[in-house]
Amino acid sequence: MEVLIEGKDFIITDDVRNHINEKLSKLSFAEDKVTKIHFFISTTPISTTLCEIDVFVDHTKVFAQHEHNDWKIAITDAINKAHDLIIKERKKKKTSKLREARKKRQ
Numbered sequence: 691m692e693v694l695i696e697g698k699d700f701i702i703t704d705d706v707r708n709h710i711n712e713k714l715s716k717l718s719f720a721e722d723k724v725t726k727i728h729f730f731i732s733t734t735p736i737s738t739t740l741c742e743i744d745v746f747v748d749h750t751k752v753f754a755q756h757e758h759n760d761w762k763i764a765i766t767d768a769i770n771k772a773h774d775l776i777i778k779e780r781k782k783k784k785t786s787k788l789r790e791a792r793k794k795r796q
Contacts, residue, residue, distance in 0.1 A: 691724050698732040700739065700761070706731070709762055713769045717776070723748040731761065741768040745776065748783075752776055 695702055695710060710729060717724060728744040739761040745752040754771035758764040 692726045693729070694727070695729045696731070698730070700731045700733050702731070706761070706765075710765060710769075713766055716769060716773055717745070729765075731765070739764040741765045743768045743772050745772050747776055747779070750779055752779060 693710070693714070695707060697706075714727065717727075724745060724747050726744075726746040730742040732740050734740050734757065738757050738759050740755065740757045741761070741764040742753070742755040745754075752772055752775045754768050754775055756764050756767035756771060758767065
């Protein structure tokens with residue numbers, strides 16, 4: 691799994707990297723299918739932190755973003771949103787596979 695972390699008007703320190711790696715353990719349930727994760731963290735003009743995350747899972751791109759005054763909360767909430775979207779995407783694929791199997795039986 692490749693993790694790319696970029697910052698615009700935001701300094702990526704070891705503390706930021708450690709926090710991201712700690713929170714990425716939440717996505718470990720899909721780790722075998724996650725090929726790439728791209729973080730983009732920036733400071734907005736109103737001094738809030740915007741975290742955008744692209745997760746490439748099993749030929750699907752999942753995008754989530756969150757904006758907050760605290761960078762840790764922005765990163766955590768963006769990862770939580772990505773986690774929920776990955777689960778939602780997996781359910782879609784599972785139900786479509788079930789539909790296809792039912793059609794074949796008929």
